[in-house]
Amino acid sequence: MIHAPQRLRRVLHAIVATVMLSSATFANAPLMAADSEAPALENLSLATLSQHLSDQAPACMRFEQRRWMADLDFELPSEGYFHRQPDRLVWQTLSPVQDRVVLGSDNPKLPPGLKALLPILNGLLAGDWESLEQHFQASLSGSLRAWKIGLIARNSAVAEQLEGIEASGGDTMTRLNVIFTNGDRLALELTPEDCAILTAEAPTP
Template structure:
């Protein structure tokens, strides 16, 4: 597998956030990217996630679970707990990876930096609710009904289309689900549930200073 594909797969196995919430009766009235952005930015600090990765050549999906810590000031810690522990720390200008023993793991020397940076910036923009940045690389269509909103992002440029064709973001007052469609036909679905556990939150926060 090409090194940048390894980074891409790791990122797909290692991103996103947020929570379920009460349905809004006024969803239709607030159906705009601006209002959705404001909702998304009021996100939960700690979330559990379930990820389902469907690979075209495999008959069964790959399922993983874990925790996501989101800090507006520091960045994101995404830790897979099952089937195998692994941790990724994403900050504005860096990405750190740790194995199941919490040992730092370096990306291959010949990794496609442009591709990995493009993927990283896209996911950080989703986490931040920065749809203005997303619209540089994607066209956005927003659909609302009485219970939720959905944003469909279609890749505009060849550099992005070689990696991702589209992203679906589904939520209410926060993001509940993300679906990524890759150019090779693979898809990744992420579902998020808010979670409160001070011990887990503290342990994940320590990765920011490693």
């Protein structure tokens, strides 16, 4: 069991880094049952879904995250929210500890790998497939109301660390699953939220 706040903070930073730097490989766990009332669109294309998500893209979302760390034989749940901005993403963890990470090119303390995470997350959340397809091969199924996409890394260096990424949702992305080659697993559940409400809940610096 982990008790040290410093250890938890390190783990949380690692989680954020992986979600973004790895935003390249979520896969292999059924994230969402197909909507029986939504007709399956066999010809659903990335371009169609991209436009759909772009029209609906939320600026703020709550997240519930579960990270299984194989080397520690330990699962760490966390909750919080993030706020997407044009050139950055603010990732605020509220529990089990409070932690705030600003992912943006104007943050000199961020390593290059984390800076690369911003366009990847934006691609998944806002349907910017053009940036994603430069690094991943996509496999899409379902309908606009219940879609699922799997991403496999084109880059061999990324593939050595990530087995795959899977995302699913409807008007917005609601779930992400990631499986890493070292045995770690990560699951995110996302819910759109009014940014004003989240700002009011934000911890005082």
